[in-house]
Amino acid sequence: MGRKDDLKDIALKHNEKMNxxxxxEIQKSISTTQVFGTDFARDEMxxxxxxxxxxxxxxxxxxxxxxxxxxxxxLNFASYRHAGGGFINGAMAQEEALCxxxxxxxxxxxxxxxxxxxxxxxxxxxxxNRALYSPGVYFFNDDDSKYVSADVIxxxxxxxxxxxxxxxxxxxxxxxxLKDRIRFIRDICDSSCVEVLIAGAFGCGVFAQRPExxxxxxxxxxxxxxxxQVVFAVPPDRNYDSFERVLNSIGLx
Numbered sequence: 001m002g003r004k005d006d007l008k009d010i011a012l013k014h015n016e017k018m019n020x021x022x023x024x025e026i027q028k029s030i031s032t033t034q035v036f037g038t039d040f041a042r043d044e045m046x047x048x049x050x051x052x053x054x055x056x057x058x059x060x061x062x063x064x065x066x067x068x069x070x071x072x073x074x075l076n077f078a079s080y081r082h083a084g085g086g087f088i089n090g091a092m093a094q095e096e097a098l099c100x101x102x103x104x105x106x107x108x109x110x111x112x113x114x115x116x117x118x119x120x121x122x123x124x125x126x127x128x129n130r131a132l133y134s135p136g137v138y139f140f141n142d143d144d145s146k147y148v149s150a151d152v153i154x155x156x157x158x159x160x161x162x163x164x165x166x167x168x169x170x171x172x173x174x175x176x177x178l179k180d181r182i183r184f185i186r187d188i189c190d191s192s193c194v195e196v197l198i199a200g201a202f203g204c205g206v207f208a209q210r211p212e213x214x215x216x217x218x219x220x221x222x223x224x225x226x227x228x229q230v231v232f233a234v235p236p237d238r239n240y241d242s243f244e245r246v247l248n249s250i251g252l253x
Contacts, residue, residue: 008090011100015088018103025138026106033107033134035114040129042187047224050197052252053231054243059094060101062198062233063139067148070195070228073133075185076104077202080127080156081119083108093205102139104152108132118156124169125162126177129184131155133192151192155185157203157214164208178209182217189227196229197222201239211242219250 018026055062063074077094079085084105085095099105111132121128132154140147158177163169182202189197199218203209215232222230232247234240 004090006090007092007096008088011087011090011096011105014100015105018106022103022106022138025136026103029103029107029134029136030110032136033111033132035111036129036131036133036184036188038129040184040187040191042190045190045226047190047226049223050225050227051229052219052222052247053229054240054247055231055233056236056240057233058097058235059198059200059233060098060139062231063101063150064141064146064148066196066198066231067139067150071151071193072196072198073151073153073189073192073194074098074139074198075200075202076152076154077200077205078154078156080122080130080159081115083111083115094200098139098152102137102152104134104137107134107137107152108154125159126169126173127156127158127181129181131184131188133188150198151194153185153188155181155188157181157207157209159207160203160210161206161208174209175213178203178213179217179221182214183221186221186225186227190225194227196231197227198231198233200233201243204239211239212246215243215246219246219252 084099087096087099087105134152136149137152138147158174160174201211202214204211232243234243
């Protein structure tokens with residue numbers, strides 16, 4: 001078996017284990033999950049600048065670190081069309097890693113209508129302002145000896161790689177959609193009274209968003225919010241270096 005087959009087998013067993021041990025908690029998260037659509041915006045408010053923290057870590061590690069009683073939400077850099085991305089088929093990126101560390105996939109896979117709508121509204125690869133807000137998802141440490149509860153915002157970034165491959169939309173259209181998507185995420189946080197958001201290099205993997213632009217837009221838009229702290233959890237790679245440069249350049253790190 002190759003690595004992908006191994007991950008697929010692990011994913012299937014993890015999914016079954018979560019259903020067996022946490023069926024009640026999973027059903028509670030499913031029943032309280034909200035769908036946010038294209039017409040959503042927060043109420044008018046006077047916000048303040050969040051505190052920005054850059055951590056050299058994976059998202060699930062920062063979730064475990066910051067679950068300390070404040071209302072915590074984690075941004076799932078989601079697939080627009082498939083619950084859990086390629087989790088159940090052995091793929092591995094940020095969304096899949098979150099699913100391996102939690103019962104998130106068990107929740108997301110219960111919303112086929114959400115993904116079917118997205119499939120029918122592809123918008124050239126820019127996608128649309130659509131998200132699931134799932135409360136009370138359990139995240140586990142490596143040996144499952146400890147867990148914390150966090151809310152999850154499942155939202156896809158615009159897929160810039162589509163533009164790079166076939167030119168169906170422009171760089172200006174991509175940047176406009178990216179800014180609007182991050183504003184949408186901020187509005188969800190504010191309407192849901194989130195105090196701490198675990199974010200990061202949103203869309204900077206296979207979707208090919210530029211990390212400098214993502215970091216700058218998060219700082220710009222979360223300078224008018226009730227969110228107290230935005231934690232950028234970024235593994236030690238070029239994306240981390242880009243986030244560090246942006247935060248240093250504006251005196252926030």
